[in-house]
Structure formats: C-alpha cells, structure tokens
Amino acid sequence: xxxxxxxxxxxxxxxxxxxxxxxxxxxxxxxxxxxxxxxxxxxxxxxxxxxxxxxxxxxxxxxxxxxxxxxxxxxxxxxxxxxxxxxxxxxxxxxxxxxxxxxxxxxxxxxxxxxxxxxxxxxxxxxxxxxxxxxxxxxxxxxxxxxxxxxxxxxxxxxxxxxxxxxxxxxxxxxxxxxxxxxxxxxxxxxxxxxxxxxxxxxxxxxxxxxxxxxxxxxxxxxxxxxxxxxxxxxxxxxxxxxxxxxxxxxxxxxxxxxxxxxxxxxxxxxxxxxxxxxxxxxxxxxxxxxxxxxxxxxxxxxxxxxxxxxxxxxxxxxxxxxxxxxxxxxxxxxxxxxxxxxxxxxxxxxxxxxxxxxxxxxxxxxxxxxxxxxxxxxxxxxxxxxxxxxxxxxxxxxxxxxxxxxxxxxxxxxxxxxxxxxxxxxxxxxxxxxxxxxxxxxxxxxxxxxxxxxxxxxxxxxxxxxxxxxxxxxxxxxxxxxxxxxxxxxxxxxxxxxxxxxxxxxxxxxxxxxxxxxxxxxxxxxxxxxxxxxxxxxxxxxxxxxxxxxxxxxxxxxxxxxxxxxxxxxxxxxxxxxxxxxxxxxxxxxxxxxxxxxxxxxxxxxxxxxxxxxxxxxxxxxxxxx
Numbered sequence: 001x002x003x004x005x006x007x008x009x010x011x012x013x014x015x016x017x018x019x020x021x022x023x024x025x026x027x028x029x030x031x032x033x034x035x036x037x038x039x040x041x042x043x044x045x046x047x048x049x050x051x052x053x054x055x056x057x058x059x060x061x062x063x064x065x066x067x068x069x070x071x072x073x074x075x076x077x078x079x080x081x082x083x084x085x086x087x088x089x090x091x092x093x094x095x096x097x098x099x100x101x102x103x104x105x106x107x108x109x110x111x112x113x114x115x116x117x118x119x120x121x122x123x124x125x126x127x128x129x130x131x132x133x134x135x136x137x138x139x140x141x142x143x144x145x146x147x148x149x150x151x152x153x154x155x156x157x158x159x160x161x162x163x164x165x166x167x168x169x170x171x172x173x174x175x176x177x178x179x180x181x182x183x184x185x186x187x188x189x190x191x192x193x194x195x196x197x198x199x200x201x202x203x204x205x206x207x208x209x210x211x212x213x214x215x216x217x218x219x220x221x222x223x224x225x226x227x228x229x230x231x232x233x234x235x236x237x238x239x240x241x242x243x244x245x246x247x248x249x250x251x252x253x254x255x256x257x258x259x260x261x262x263x264x265x266x267x268x269x270x271x272x273x274x275x276x277x278x279x280x281x282x283x284x285x286x287x288x289x290x291x292x293x294x295x296x297x298x299x300x301x302x303x304x305x306x307x308x309x310x311x312x313x314x315x316x317x318x319x320x321x322x323x324x325x326x327x328x329x330x331x332x333x334x335x336x337x338x339x340x341x342x343x344x345x346x347x348x349x350x351x352x353x354x355x356x357x358x359x360x361x362x363x364x365x366x367x368x369x370x371x372x373x374x375x376x377x378x379x380x381x382x383x384x385x386x387x388x389x390x391x392x393x394x395x396x397x398x399x400x401x402x403x404x405x406x407x408x409x410x411x412x413x414x415x416x417x418x419x420x421x422x423x424x425x426x427x428x429x430x431x432x433x434x435x436x437x438x439x440x441x442x443x444x445x446x447x448x449x450x451x452x453x454x455x456x457x458x459x460x461x462x463x464x465x466x467x468x469x470x471x472x473x474x475x476x477x478x479x480x481x482x483x484x485x486x487x488x489x490x491x492x493x494x495x496x497x498x499x500x501x502x503x504x505x506x507x508x509x510x511x512x513x514x515x516x517x518x519x520x521x522x523x524x525x526x527x528x529x530x531x532x533x534x535x536x537x538x539x540x541x542x543x544x545x546x547x548x549x550x551x552x553x554x555x556x557x558x559x560x561x562x563x564x565x566x567x568x569x570x571x572x573x574x575x576x577x578x579x580x581x582x583x584x585x586x587x588x589x590x591x592x593x594x595x596x597x598x599x600x601x602x603x604x605x606x607x608x609x610x611x612x613x614x615x616x617x618x619x620x621x622x623x624x625x626x627x
Contacts, residue, residue, distance in 0.1 A: 007076045008145040009104070013087075014068035015130040015149035018116060021156035022062065024055040025164050025179075029210050029218040032371045036191055037308050040202075040228040041366035041381035043192040048220060050177065050210050051184035052166060061124045063158075065116035066151045070099055070132050073109040080104045080142035083135050087114055090129040097132070127152040161214055170208040188371060193226035200305055202226040227306035229336060231385030233318075233346075233360045234298035239353060241394035243287040243422050245402055249455040249468040252280040254618045257608075258475050260448050268448055268473035269618030270483045272554050276438040276501035277618055281470055283431040283455040285404055287422035293396070296320065296389050297347035300328065300360045304336040311336040314380055315363040316344060320389065321356060323348035353391035360385050399464050402457040408435035409451050419460065431455075436501060439476050448475040474618075482555035483617035484608050487546040491527035508552035509545075516541065517572040519579050529579075536595035537582035543602035544568045550606060555614045561605045564598050571595070 032047040070087065074080045081103050087095040099112030119128060128151050136144040163180040170189070177185045196202035203225045211217035254277065256266040271277055300318065304311045313334045318326055330344035346360070361384045367375035401421040407413040416431045437451060451474055456467035493503040494512035506512055512524035519526055519537075523545055531538035547565050551557055557565065571577050571594070585592035601610070608616025 006143065007078065007141060008143045009080055009082075009134055009136065010073040010075055011071070011132065011134050011145045011147040013070045013130065013132045013147045013149045015128070015151040016067050017128070017151035017153045018063070018065040018067065018157045019061050019122075019124065019153050020063040020158040020160060021124070022060040022160040023162055024057070024059060025161065025212055025214070025216055026053045026055060027051070027166065027210055027212055027216045027218040028053070029208075029220040031220040031222055033373070034221065035223045035225070036369070037225050037306065038191070038193050038227070038369075039306065039309070039311060039364060039366065039381070040193045040196045040226055041364065041379060042369065043190050043366075043378065044224075044369040045188050045190050045371045046222055047186055047188050047371040048173065048208075049184055049186045050166060050168070050175075050218075051182075052164060052177075052179040052212070053182045054179075061156065064119040064122045064153060066095070066119060066128060066130060067114065067116045068130070068149060068151075069111055069113050070097060070147070071109060071111050072099065072104065072134055074104045074106055074142060076142050077106045078141040079106055080144075081137035081140045082144070083137050085112075085132065085134050087130065087132040089119075090131065093117070093119070095130065122153060124153055124156070164212040164214065166210050166212050168208060168210045173208070175210070189222075190368075191222065191224050193224070196226045196228065199226075200228050200230065227304070227309075229311055229362060229364055229383045230303045230305070231300065231360050231362050231383045232303070233300045233358065233385045233387045235296055235358045235387035235389045236298045237353075237389060237391045238293075238295045238297070238395040239291050239391065240293040240396040240398060241289050241291050241400070241424065242398040243289045243400050243427075245285065245287045245399065245422075245457055245459070245464065245466060247286075247404070247455055247457050247466050247468045248284045249453065249470040250282050250284075251453075251470045251472050252282050254279075256472070257616055257618055260473060260475055268475040270475055270615055271437075271439045271617055272482050273439050273441050273443075273445060273476060274504055275485075275553070275617060276436055276499075276503070277474075278500070279408075279435050279437055279451075279453070279472065281406075281433045281435070281453055281455075283404065283406070283416060283433055283468070284428060285402070285417075285420065285431065285457060286426070286428040287399075287402075288426050289400075289422065289424050291353060291394065294350040294353055294391075295347065296323065296350055296358065297345065298387065300344045300346055300362075300385070302336050302342045302344075302362045302383070304338060304340060304342075307339045310338050312365040313342070313362055314365050315361075317361050317363075318346045318348070319359045319361065320348060320350070322351055322354065324351075325349045350389075355388065355390045358387050358389050360387075397461075399459040399462055401460045402464075403460060404431060404455065404457050406433045406435070407454040407456070408433075409437070409453065413456075416455065420457075437474060438501065439474070443476070445476050448473050482550075482553065482614045484550045484555045484606050484614050485546065485553065485617045485619060486606050487527065487542045489617075489619045490546050490549045491524070494524055496524060503549075503553070505549055505552040509548060516545075518575050518577070519572075521579075533583070535579060535583035536585075536592055536599065537577070537579040540568055540595045540599040540602070541572070543599050543606060544572070546606045547602045550614075557605070558610065558612050560601065561610060561613060564601045564605075567594075568598050568602070571598075 028051045036044040097114045133146040134144040168175040209219040258268040258270045326348040328346045336342040366379045368378040404416040405413040452471045458465045493499045516526045604610040
C-alpha cells in the first residue's frame with residue numbers, strides 16, 4: 001500500500017547574471033604635410049592629428065555566466081532521504097551544483113552554491129530561467145520539490161576599455177593622451193636639414209606611430225628633401241707689360257791712326273783719294289719692361305639643385321685680399337631659379353701679379369615654413385667657391401718689338417733688325433753694322449771731314465722711337481805725302497776680293513793676273529804665297545808689290561825707299577833669281593841677306609813707319625797680313 005504525504009521540502013534559489021562588455025576603438029594619425037622641400041638651413045613645421053574613435057557599432061559582450069545559491073530546508077519532523085538534485089536552464093543546459101544528496105534531517109537546511117556556467121547563444125538583454133529540482137526517496141514521509149529563478153542580462157558586470165591611453169613613439173609629441181570617448185588631439189613638429197652636412201642633396205623619412213595598448217595603432221610618415229646651393233667661379237687675369245727702349249752706337253774699326261788736333265791722340269782715319277774703307281760699328285739696343293694695370297675678372301655661377309623652389313640671395317660677395325674696385329654684376333637678379341643657375345660677372349684691380357685665392361660667397365635667405373606652407377625669413381646660409389688667381393703672360397704688350405735701322409753719312413737707311421722683340425725684364429742685343437766709305441775726288445784733298453752714322457729704333461706698335469749717332473773723322477793728306485797701305489790691304493782689294501770694293505790702282509800694274517817677273521806666278525799668286533820655310537824671295541816680293549802699288553796710289557817715296565824699290569826690281573828681273581833659286585840660298589849668303597834687308601826697309605815704308613815717309617792709311621777689316 002502506498003501512502004502519499006504532502007510534506008514538501010522548502011526549496012529556494014538565486015540566479016545572478018554575469019557578462020563582460022568590451023568597448024572597441026579605432027585610432028588614426030594624420031599629418032598636414034607628408035613631404036617637405038627645404039634648403040639647408042630652412043625649417044618646416046607639420047601638424048599631426050591623433051584621433052581615437054569609439055566604435056558606434058555595439059560593443060563586444062562576452063563571458064555570459066550565471067551563479068547563485070540553492071537553499072533546501074526540511075521543516076518537518078521527519079527526515080528526508082534526498083536522492084537527486086538537478087539544476088538546469090530552461091533550454092536544458094545543465095548546471096553543476098555543489099549540493100550533497102542523502103538524508104536531510106528534520107528541521108535541517110542545506111545551502112549549496114553552483115559554479116558559473118558559460119552561457120552561449122545569448123546577447124545583452126536576454127534572460128535565462130534556472131530551475132532546480134530535488135528528488136526524495138518515496139519511502140520518506142517528506143516529498144521533494146523545485147524552485148525557479150530568472151537571470152536577466154541587462155547590465156554587464158565587467159566593462160573593458162571604457163577609456164584608452166594613447167602613446168606616441170615620438171617622445172616630443174606630448175603624449176600619452178587619455179580618451180574616455182571619441183576625440184582627437186593635435187601637435188606640431190619642426191623638421192630641418194641639420195643632418196645634411198656638406199651633401200648637395202639629402203633626404204630622410206620620419207615615421208612615428210601611436211598605439212592604445214589594446215592592439216590598435218596608427219602611423220604617419222613625413223619625407224624631407226633637403227637641397228643646397230653651389231658656388232663655382234673662374235678667375236682670368238690680365239695686365240699690361242710696357243717696354244722702354246734705348247740705343248747706343250759706337251765705332252769699332254779700323255783703328256784711328258791720325259792725330260788731327262795735335263793732342264797726341266789718334267782721332268781720324270787716313271785714306272787716300274779713291275780709297276774705299278769699310279767702317280765697322282756696334283749698335284747696342286736695350287729695353288726694360290714694367291708691368292702695370294693688373295686685374296682679375298671672370299664669372300660666378302650659383303647653382304640650385306632644388307627642382308621645385310627658387311633660392312633667394314641676400315648677398316653675393318667676391319673676396320680677394322689685395323683687390324680694389326671689386327664690382328660684381330648679376331644684372332639686378334638675386335634669385336637662383338629652381339633647378340637652374342644664376343651667372344654673374346666680376347672684375348677688380350690688383351696691385352701686382354701675386355698668386356692668391358679668390359673666394360666668392362653667396363648668402364641665401366633661409367625660411368621657417370609654417371604647417372600651412374607660409375614661409376617667414378629666418379636666418380641665412382653662406383655658400384662659397386674659390387678659384388686660383390695666377391698670372392701667366394701679359395694680356396697687353398706695349399712696345400715689345402722695334403725695327404732697328406742704320407743711316408750712314410746721310411744716305412738711304414738700311415735695316416739692322418726688323419721685329420726685334422724684347423724679353424721680360426732687362427733686355428740687350430748687340431748688332432753689328434758695316435758701311436763703306438770712299439774718298440771721292442770731289443771731296444778734295446788735305447782735309448778732314450766728319451762722317452756720321454745714325455742708328456735708330458722705331459716701335460712696331462706706337463710712335464716710340466730713339467736714335468744714337470757715332471761720328472768719326474776721316475782725313476786725306478794726298479796733297480802732301482799721301483799714305484801707305486800694307487800688303488794685307490792690297491792682296492785683299494783686287495778683283496778677286498774678298499774686299500767688296502777693288503782698289504783701282506791695281507790696274508797700274510796690269511791687274512792681279514799680271515806676271516811677276518820670272519817667278520812663274522801672277523802678282524796675285526805671289527801675294528798669297530807664304531814665305532814659309534824662310535824663302536826670302538816671297539818676303540821681299542810681298543813688300544815690293546805693296547810698295548809699287550802704294551806709289552801708284554799717290555804715296556811719296558823717300559830716296560832710300562825709291563832706291564830699295566829699284567834694287568828689288570833689278571833682283572826680280574834677273575832670270576837667275578827664281579823663287580826656287582833664292583829659296584836654296586844658305587843663310588850666310590850675301591844675296592839672301594840683301595833680300596832680307598830690302599824686305600825690312602819696304603815693310604817699314606808700307607806700314608807708315610819709315611822716317612820721313614808717308615803715314616799708314618786706315619784699312620778696313622777685309623785687309624789681311626797673312627798669305
């Protein structure tokens with residue numbers, strides 16, 4: 001028989017909902033100018049904006065759980081044998097309890113907690129019904145029962161990332177920034193070209209990143225291009241070299257032999273009528289150069305390698321330590337075009353040809369650019385270029401070359417040197433000149449005349465000129481004793497030369513080809529046959545020929561000289577006295593001694609040293625005393 005008792009256990013429970021809400025954020029970072037174009041020395045600002053956007057889409061809700069306490073009380077005086085306790089959600093999801101089964105004594109209670117369980121397929125605002133059921137052994141006089149609790153997920157128990165802290169890798173940005181909602185911050189940064197150094201072109205990237213520490217980040221990059229100017233220059237030199245010339249003419253030969261003013265110093269040449277004498281002179285032409293009007297000039301080129309921006313110059317200065325009157329001319333321009341050049345000229349005077357270094361300096365206006373691109377003048381930067389100033393030859397030569405001419409005795413001038421050009425510094429050149437003078441019968445006799453010889457120079461490029469005169473006295477005494485000439489004169493002044501003007505008195509003996517007695521030779525051949533080996537035949541013959549020709553030339557012959565000439569004639573006209581025969585005479589032979597004594601007397605006569613005889617005529621350099 002089964003007895004049913006309506007003595008249920010008292011059962012209650014709680015159901016506490018739990019879930020986590022995670023807020024989502026999006027970071028962005030932008031920069032007002034992602035690229036900058038600067039010159040070395042410029043600066044440019046950019047403006048960064050960091051924005052944190054809390055997502056407008058629903059936040060992420062997760063970790064839905066439920067927890068609570070189950071309380072089982074036995075208010076009856078009978079024990080209850082609990083065989084099972086189950087707890088589940090209304091969808092059948094079981095929940096594990098920590099409650100113990102078995103006998104629950106009369107008047108006793110049991111509390112047990114249940115652990116959190118992850119609830120799936122749930123969203124915020126949903127509810128879940130939780131039912132606990134207690135089963136009692138049927139033999140017990142106490143019955144089981146159930147209890148229900150509802151968990152509604154309306155408010156999260158945990159919220160993540162309700163605010164974020166944003167940091168920036170740029171330590172100068174001013175972060176970190178805290179955001180509790182969507183918002184933004186801005187900050188500025190200045191870039192320059194301080195790392196460029198001496199490089200013509202330089203570029204770099206600046207990357208910086210913001211992050212919120214929960215996995216989101218954003219970056220912005222700024223690229224900076226840096227450019228510079230270059231200065232190049234040339235240095236061309238110039239100067240004028242001017243020469244001042246001088247000239248001096250002097251008489252050289254033949255030696256003066258006659259004292260015409262009784263001061264015991266020979267002051268004239270003695271010639272006879274129709275005699276031609278060659279006069280020799282030296283002409284010394286000198287010049288000294290002086291350099292002046294030193295100057296330098298050239299081009300200054302300023303180059304701009306920035307393809308986008310013009311460069312503004314505040315100054316362009318050319319520096320040279322010793323220069324004066326420096327002028328730099330850019331045609332009024334002060335801008336170097338983008339990717340182009342500004343070419344200027346310069347010139348200056350210098351005191352000397354000293355080598356030195358010329359420096360040109362271009363001063364560029366630098367700017368500080370705001371983030372909106374507006375530039376404000378801020379400082380300057382200098383760029384320099386150099387060129388060596390070195391002097392070579394003069395660019396202008398004044399009177400470097402002259403023509404030198406000679407005017408003898410007032411006749412038509414002759415050229416001594418055309419285009420004679422001086423070297424720098426002190427220059428000297430000795431020129432030789434010769435002139436032939438003939439005492440024409442129209443000049444008369446027994447007189448002394450002055451014969452001038454004028455050497456002059458004339459610049460080939462200007463009126464500069466100068467002259468020098470050498471005057472000698474030439475005297476003729478044919479009205480008295482005449483004068484004598486040596487054998488050297490006569491043998492060189494025949495039609496065979498080498499003198500340019502044969503003496504006409506040669507015709508008086510039949511010319512140089514006339515036979516000389518029984519020698520088997522002509523007069524000319526005898527003159528040029530040496531008396532080597534002591535052949536006195538030729539010693540006397542040379543002096544005899546000269547004495548005879550001097551007589552035909554008008555030289556008087558003292559009686560002793562005339563006797564000697566006559567005796568020599570008789571000796572040469574003897575067929576036995578041939579050169580071979582006379583050459584074989586012994587040294588103590590009276591005939592040989594006679595040849596020697598006659599030769600010595602006539603030698604004195606021909607040289608103008610015979611007492612009471614005529615003086616020696618002046619001879620030119622063509623005369624020779626050697627056979």
